[in-house]
Amino acid sequence: MRVAITGAGAWAAGVSCLTEMARPQEAGDQVAIPRPSAIPPRELRRSPAASRLGVEAASQACAAAGQDPAGIRSVFASALGDSDITDYMCRTLAGSDKLLSPTRFHNSVHNAAAGCWSIACKNTSPNTFVAAFEHTAGMALFESMVMVTSDLAPTLLVVTDVAVPGALADIHGAGTTAALALVIESTPESTQDVAPLLSCELEARPKSKDGTPASAPSSFDPAQATAELWPLIKAVAEATPWSGTFQLGTESQLVARLSTIH
Amino acid sequence: MQNRSTTATHRAHRASVAAWTQASACGSGRAQLHEALQNGCSGLRQNDYPDSQLDTWIGRVEDADSHRLAEPFASLDSRNNRLADLALGLDGFDDAVIAVREQFGTHRIGVILGTSTASIGRTESAYASLEDGKVAPIFQQPQVHNPHSVGHFVARRLGLGGPTMTISTACSSSGKVFGAAARWLDAGVVDAVVVGGVDSLCLSILHGFASLELVSTRQCRPFDTERDGINIGEAAGFALLLPEASEGYEYQLAGSGETSDAWHMAQPHPEGRGARDAMQRALDTAGLLPVDIGYVNLHGTATPANDVTEARALADVFTSPVPASSTKAWTGHTLGAAGIIGAVTALDVLATGHVPGTLNLQNPDPDLVYPVQQGSTTTQSDHVMCNSLGFGGNNCSLVFGRKG
Numbered sequence: 001m002r003v004a005i006t007g008a009g010a011w012a013a014g015v016s017c018l019t020e021m022a023r024p025q026e027a028g029d030q031v032a033i034p035r036p037s038a039i040p041p042r043e044l045r046r047s048p049a050a051s052r053l054g055v056e057a058a059s060q061a062c063a064a065a066g067q068d069p070a071g072i073r074s075v076f077a078s079a080l081g082d083s084d085i086t087d088y089m090c091r092t093l094a095g096s097d098k099l100l101s102p103t104r105f106h107n108s109v110h111n112a113a114a115g116c117w118s119i120a121c122k123n124t125s126p127n128t129f130v131a132a133f134e135h136t137a138g139m140a141l142f143e144s145m146v147m148v149t150s151d152l153a154p155t156l157l158v159v160t161d162v163a164v165p166g167a168l169a170d171i172h173g174a175g176t177t178a179a180l181a182l183v184i185e186s187t188p189e190s191t192q193d194v195a196p197l198l199s200c201e202l203e204a205r206p207k208s209k210d211g212t213p214a215s216a217p218s219s220f221d222p223a224q225a226t227a228e229l230w231p232l233i234k235a236v237a238e239a240t241p242w243s244g245t246f247q248l249g250t251e252s253q254l255v256a257r258l259s260t261i262h
Numbered sequence: 263m264q265n266r267s268t269t270a271t272h273r274a275h276r277a278s279v280a281a282w283t284q285a286s287a288c289g290s291g292r293a294q295l296h297e298a299l300q301n302g303c304s305g306l307r308q309n310d311y312p313d314s315q316l317d318t319w320i321g322r323v324e325d326a327d328s329h330r331l332a333e334p335f336a337s338l339d340s341r342n343n344r345l346a347d348l349a350l351g352l353d354g355f356d357d358a359v360i361a362v363r364e365q366f367g368t369h370r371i372g373v374i375l376g377t378s379t380a381s382i383g384r385t386e387s388a389y390a391s392l393e394d395g396k397v398a399p400i401f402q403q404p405q406v407h408n409p410h411s412v413g414h415f416v417a418r419r420l421g422l423g424g425p426t427m428t429i430s431t432a433c434s435s436s437g438k439v440f441g442a443a444a445r446w447l448d449a450g451v452v453d454a455v456v457v458g459g460v461d462s463l464c465l466s467i468l469h470g471f472a473s474l475e476l477v478s479t480r481q482c483r484p485f486d487t488e489r490d491g492i493n494i495g496e497a498a499g500f501a502l503l504l505p506e507a508s509e510g511y512e513y514q515l516a517g518s519g520e521t522s523d524a525w526h527m528a529q530p531h532p533e534g535r536g537a538r539d540a541m542q543r544a545l546d547t548a549g550l551l552p553v554d555i556g557y558v559n560l561h562g563t564a565t566p567a568n569d570v571t572e573a574r575a576l577a578d579v580f581t582s583p584v585p586a587s588s589t590k591a592w593t594g595h596t597l598g599a600a601g602i603i604g605a606v607t608a609l610d611v612l613a614t615g616h617v618p619g620t621l622n623l624q625n626p627d628p629d630l631v632y633p634v635q636q637g638s639t640t641t642q643s644d645h646v647m648c649n650s651l652g653f654g655g656n657n658c659s660l661v662f663g664r665k666g
Contacts, residue, residue: 001449081409081430086382090389093465098314105470106528106653109378110409110430115654118522124536126520127656128438131409132427139427142451143442150449151273167389170397171407202451204369205423222404251369251423 001145001202004187004195005258006154007067008236009060011053012178012226017060018237031163031177038069038120046103047116050082053179054113054158055120065183067154069117072183073125074156075147076114077140079133079225080164080172082107087166113160134222137229138246138254144184145200154185161226178226180233196236196260205253232258274547275444276506278665279513280454281358284606285349286497286593287321292353296610299618300638304592306481306493313390314468318477321495321594322463323348335419340381340406341496342462343415349460349498350419358502359420359456366453373417373426374442376435376459378598378652380428381411383464412460416500424452430598432652433561434520435459436499437601440660441518447505458500459602467494467597474528482564482595484588485573485634487625489564495594499602513612516645516663517548523655530567530651534575537561537651540659541579544647548661552580555661556643557611559604560634561651562588562620563595572649573630580632587635591621601658604648608662615640 010018013031033049034056044052054076062069080086085108092100109115114127132139137159144157164175187197221227228246235242235258242258283291287305288298298305306319329344350356363371388401401407405414413428425446429438436459443455461467471477471494478491506514521543523536530537545552558580561572569588576586589607596603611617619637626634644664651657 001451079408079410086385089382089466089470090386093386093469094389094392098465098469100466100469100473102473102528105466105473108466108470109432109653111432111652111654111656112527114431115522115527115656118524118655119526122524124522124524124539127431127522127654128442128520129430130427131413131430133405133408133410133414135426136410139425142425143427146445146449146451150275150445167392167395167397168385168407171388171402171404202425223408248425249369249373249417249423252425 001149002187002197002199003145003148004185004197005182005236006185006195007061007065007183008233009057009181010233011056021234021237048082048107048112049084049162050078050160051113051116053160055117057179057181058117058156058158061156061181061183067183069121070123071125072154072156074114074117074127074158075140075144076127076129076158077136077225078131078160079136079223081110083162083164083168083175087168091166135247136225138248141246142248142254148184148186152186154183157182157184159225159229161224172223173221175223180226180229196239196258198256198258200254200256203253203255205251274517275441275448277444277447277503277515278506278508278511279515280502280504280511281355282501282606282609283349283353283355284497284499284603285323285325285345285352286596286603287323287495288592290325290348290352292610296614298592300616302621304481304621306594311463311468314465316468316472317479319481319493320463321493323496337403338406338415340384340411342379342381342383342412342460345462345496345498346412346416346460347419349500355500356420362454363421368421369423370453371422372424372446372452372455373413373422374429374439374455374457375413375416376429376439376598376601377412377461378430378432378435379461379464379467380409381406382466383462386465420456422456431656432654433597433600434650434652434656434658435598435601437650437658437660438520440515441520443503444515447503455503456500457503459599460498461596461598462496463494476565481622482591483622484562484564484590484620485569485626485630486623487627489566489569491565492563493594495596497593497596497599497603499599499606512665513609514663514665515660517544517661519543519547519659521657525655528653530571532571534571536655536657537572537649538575538578540657541575544659544661550645550661553582554645555584555647556641557617557646558584558586559608559648560586560588561649562590564590570629573632576632583633585617585635585639585641587618587620589618601650604650605660608646608648611641611646612662612664615642617641
């Protein structure tokens with residue numbers, strides 16, 4: 001599969017737009033939850049972290065690609081969803097009255113960010129939310145690329161992480177708060193000459209000597225999908241070649257290569 | 263910069279349906295669901311879910327209460343995964359997967375499952391049993407406490423190593439798995455896909471829908487004047503999909519339509535715009551006219567808003583009405599599993615010709631602009647449709663047909 005990356009967006013500690021990615025991160029960098037202008041001010045207060053993060057990164061990527069936010073279809077993804085809301089729900093339900101906030105409940109659906117984006121932009125195209133825990137980054141990229149190559153329609157990929165609070169952090173660690181977005185288009189007819197091209201091959205994943213699938217590197221945090229995509233986005237931002245491998249299942253992987261035309 | 267316009271194309275992606283099964287409040291396996299539909303026997307009961315005192319009715323899968331995961335999977339234990347495991351053993355489904363596994367190789371078979379709850383019930387239990395504010399060792403299950411728990415479990419339980427993901431778009435989740443799988447098959451990236459949906463009873467869902475005042479204290483009454491909300495149900499269902507050209511299979515996914523309302527997080531578009539466009543797109547991709555459809559399994563949740571807008575959408579698409587009913591008063595609203603239960607019900611109509619009516623519909627709401635089927639009937643049609651509509655304005659309509 002071969003596609004063009006025509007736009008990208010990012011939000012993380014010390015990063016409020018793509019060009020800041022090149023700046024060295026500093027220890028004191030804090031993540032403020034963005035206030036994307038696409039969301040009306042009266043809705044911002046009720047919009048949870050994952051929605052605000054996703055809409056911000058998505059808006060940046062569409063602007064960079066010159067894509068109409070009202071028309072492009074989208075794939076949203078996260079390894080854990082909105083951990084803030086999961087923690088709130090489980091804490092409240094462990095109590096005696098079990099009275100949940102209706103707004104927080106309807107925002108607990110994992111497609112809340114995708115829904116928020118479609119409502120904010122009046123976008124009636126299909127959107128989806130995919131999760132694959134430790135394989136979320138690769139599966140979200142794979143699903144977007146299949147959509148682009150099989151339907152020849154531009155697709156917006158948005159990946160979010162929300163820092164893990166409360167008891168949930170005993171299980172998953174503290175995590176991080178970040179969002180990344182890419183606009184992916186078919187190639188070459190519809191893309192600008194300068195867009196980086198991403199080639200991906202689906203391959204059988206090599207097995208170790210005892211026949212079990214190779215395991216992920218020990219430094220890898222399964223709960224952080226943005227971290228795994230960060231090097232690719234950084235290469236897009238800096239227009240430098242890059243290659244890497246994403247796991248999709250116990251026996252399959254996506255071998256990705258980014259090339260730039262200059 | 264001037265925006266370039268984006269016109270999403272809607273290509274037809276089809277797939278052969280090689281095997282399918284279900285477990286719901288109506289029983290375990292296709293035959294039990296058929297029998298319940300044929301006899302008009304609801305699977306609903308008064309709420310007896312532990313630790314919930316809500317006055318409502320629920321669709322509980324009794325067989326899941328005593329079901330246990332085999333030893334290799336014990337660390338993945340949750341009610342949701344037990345329900346998945348239970349259904350995988352029904353109607354020869356796991357044998358059908360073993361057969362294609364030997365044919366294509368485990369790395370060439372994908373897994374796409376839909377859920378809204380995933381194993382959140384297990385996370386609730388972890389929070390209710392904290393020890394000194396910490397999660398107890400028995401609940402240290404990172405592969406369970408995340409939205410993908412069911413995809414992870416099913417891939418391992420079936421020994422599949424291909425691309426594996428979970429779609430979680432609320433109540434349209436396990437409708438959308440069919441469209442995604444058909445795209446993968448068309449793109450040639452896999453040779454077969456296990457699709458399905460699993461949602462399980464839990465406090466989040468029961469008390470969440472109660473907070474929105476959408477839960478009925480009685481058995482739900484879809485499309486009735488007196489309808490006043492949903493009954494939550496749990497269910498698991500699966501289908502094995504192969505490329506369209508595969509020989510020897512009787513039924514296929516003939517078309518699918520996915521849209522967004524772009525209207526409200528928890529309310530459908532008042533004119534049913536998104537549902538209408540999803541149905542129209544499903545017909546277009548199937549290359550069919552409305553009159554070709556012999557039955558529509560409706561989302562039909564029995565909330566005041568869903569039923570009036572879905573009826574309006576139906577009336578716009580099916581200007582000459584075809585039989586259409588809601589089966590939610592049999593199974594409850596199974597949320598993330600609603601798409602697969604609707605699909606299994608639609609396939610049952612194709613296979614048997616028995617068209618279920620709408621259980622508990624006694625006085626059709628005069629504000630509904632479509633004549634929803636009250637009693638059962640029969641059809642010889644080669645095509646059926648099912649709708650699943652979710653929070654966030656996420657809509658999916660599927661068309662299944664007899665292969666020509």
